[in-house]
Amino acid sequence: MELEADLELGEALAAGHVRALAGLYDRYGQLAYSVALRVLGDPGRAEDVVQDAFLKLWHSADRFDARRGSLRSWVVTAVRNRSIDYLRGRNAHERREREIPLDAEARGEGSDPWSEVATAMERQIVREALTCLPPEQRQAVELAYFAGYSHREIAEMIRVPVSTVKGRMRLALEKMHSYLQGRGLPL
Amino acid sequence: MTAEWDRLDHDRMEEAVAAYLLDALEEEERAQLGAHIEGCPSCRALMWRLSRAVNGLSISVDDVRPPERLRERIMAAAAVPPPGQDAVGQTAPHIIALPVATTPEPPLVETHRVRRSRPRAVAYGAAAAVIAAGIAALAGLAVNLNNQLHHAMQPPSVYALQGTNGMAAASGKVTVFKDQGVAVVSLNGLPQLASSQVYELWVIEPNKRPVSAGVFTPDRFGSYTVKVDRDLKIGTTIAVTQEDGPQGATQPTQRSELTGTVTS
Numbered sequence: 445m446e447l448e449a450d451l452e453l454g455e456a457l458a459a460g461h462v463r464a465l466a467g468l469y470d471r472y473g474q475l476a477y478s479v480a481l482r483v484l485g486d487p488g489r490a491e492d493v494v495q496d497a498f499l500k501l502w503h504s505a506d507r508f509d510a511r512r513g514s515l516r517s518w519v520v521t522a523v524r525n526r527s528i529d530y531l532r533g534r535n536a537h538e539r540r541e542r543e544i545p546l547d548a549e550a551r552g553e554g555s556d557p558w559s560e561v562a563t564a565m566e567r568q569i570v571r572e573a574l575t576c577l578p579p580e581q582r583q584a585v586e587l588a589y590f591a592g593y594s595h596r597e598i599a600e601m602i603r604v605p606v607s608t609v610k611g612r613m614r615l616a617l618e619k620m621h622s623y624l625q626g627r628g629l630p631l
Numbered sequence: 632m633t634a635e636w637d638r639l640d641h642d643r644m645e646e647a648v649a650a651y652l653l654d655a656l657e658e659e660e661r662a663q664l665g666a667h668i669e670g671c672p673s674c675r676a677l678m679w680r681l682s683r684a685v686n687g688l689s690i691s692v693d694d695v696r697p698p699e700r701l702r703e704r705i706m707a708a709a710a711v712p713p714p715g716q717d718a719v720g721q722t723a724p725h726i727i728a729l730p731v732a733t734t735p736e737p738p739l740v741e742t743h744r745v746r747r748s749r750p751r752a753v754a755y756g757a758a759a760a761v762i763a764a765g766i767a768a769l770a771g772l773a774v775n776l777n778n779q780l781h782h783a784m785q786p787p788s789v790y791a792l793q794g795t796n797g798m799a800a801a802s803g804k805v806t807v808f809k810d811q812g813v814a815v816v817s818l819n820g821l822p823q824l825a826s827s828q829v830y831e832l833w834v835i836e837p838n839k840r841p842v843s844a845g846v847f848t849p850d851r852f853g854s855y856t857v858k859v860d861r862d863l864k865i866g867t868t869i870a871v872t873q874e875d876g877p878q879g880a881t882q883p884t885q886r887s888e889l890t891g892t893v894t895s
Contacts, residue, residue: 465709469702477697479689488819488853489802491701495817496789496804498705513686520689528654530791563690570687588655589688595655607646614649620684 450515457505465502472516473498475563476523483527483590493530497522528592573623581616584609641671648677652685700854704817708806792869792891798822801853801889805869812862816844816869818889821853829876832857833883837866846879867893 453471456464476497480490501508501522508518574582583602587593595613599606644667650656651664668674792803803818816832824830829846836842849855863869870887874880 462706462709466702466706469705473702473705474694474696475690477701478692478695481695482692486800486802486820487698488800491698491704491819492802492804492817494697494701495705495708499708502709513682517682517686517689520686524689525654533791533793563694566687566690567694570691573684573687574691585653585688588650588653589685593655594657595650596657598655609655610646610650613653613655614646614681617649617652617681617684620687621680624683624687 453515454505454508457502457508460505464505465498468501468515468519469498472519475516476519479520479523480527483524483592484530489530490527493526494523497526500526524589531592569624569627570620572627573620576623577616577619581612581619584612585616588613640667641674644668644671645674645677648674649681652678652681704856708815788893788895790869790891790893792816792818792871792889794820794889796888798871798888801871803871803889803891805863805891805893807863807893809862812860814859814861814863815856816859817854817856818849818871819854821849821855821871821889823853824848824873827876828873829879830855831872831874831879831883832859833868833870833872833887834859834861834863835868835870836864841870841883843879843881846874846876848876863893865893865895869893 453464453467457468473494476494477490480493480497481487484490484493497519501519508515574585577585580602584598587598587601588595593601595609596606599609602609644664647656647660647664648668651661651668656664664674668678788807788809790805790807792801792805794801798821801818801820801822803816805814805816807814821830829848831846832844833841834844844859844861845857847855847857859869869891870883871889872880872883872885872887874884
């Protein structure tokens, strides 16, 4: 259902309807700001980053493809990436956005799993999933995602081989995936 | 031998998919993995699966309501048409539904100003009115920009201003609309001033003396947005200093602790 809403909103955005931008913000602005604030820890900078991200999305709305992911992940990825760019002192144009490639098998799995679940329940379940991770795996994931450290930087920081950091990241995401799937989230 | 090398390469790449999704790879490794994933269904499937967990990370954060003004800021900024779009044919969808200022903007447009000498309730009411007027002015700016647009547009460029020392908590950005020869400077987290002082914005072109772009007082949130009617060339520095009010100074009297440079 939300996939249809995403498609509709995405089309309106691509058509340049400013009300669609307002709708996008009303739907995901709070989450976007929460993510930026979590990464940056500064309300003013979080505002700047959210504004930049929404303008970027507005100006490139025709590139949104609902088959690659939900509007929510599109917004959150943009906000998170810009927040990290800000932390690293990197211009946004230096970044090459990660795109999840289309895959026939993957498309068959259905829409983005996060689109049909209430946010509060999702948050609780995701937090449980994080809590269940071994501390070193959770640390690797959070240092990368929320603090913007590379795997090499993390390896130097905690004095383990780079391969160990990569392995911890993979194990963490695999376990999270399994946990979330086991809790009935539509993965 | 080749098959063995391919397998080792695949294993190495596969192990890095999680780091790729977490944006934790160096650029070269990132590019290699990106190319590998294009041709590797197995890694694509793994990436697709793990991406659900990564998406979940974002919703694990505490839910914080953004300031009301953020929505207005975004809508005002979005009123400038997307790059490359025909302003004539697409004007209507991009003009926001806000009151439009009927008077031309001065070189420096105030968007937020609080008269702190008034009682709080009155001051907040006045502030809200001034903010609304400021937003209207920004909308007016956007409409004016729309009207000035030509068919071939360049995307706006955004540069960061970073604070240090006494202004370490301050930040800002400069959005340069090259085609229009104007820029919008948005500042946040500015420390409150002594009543006798004002902030002054400076435009410093390479090897030239600073030129004042005007004085201002931020709102109670330490925020302020100004339009600068100048074509900011590469190498130009935007700086903010605290000066004696109400007129400010003809040249900076102190080292700026909030600066940013137009780099390219």
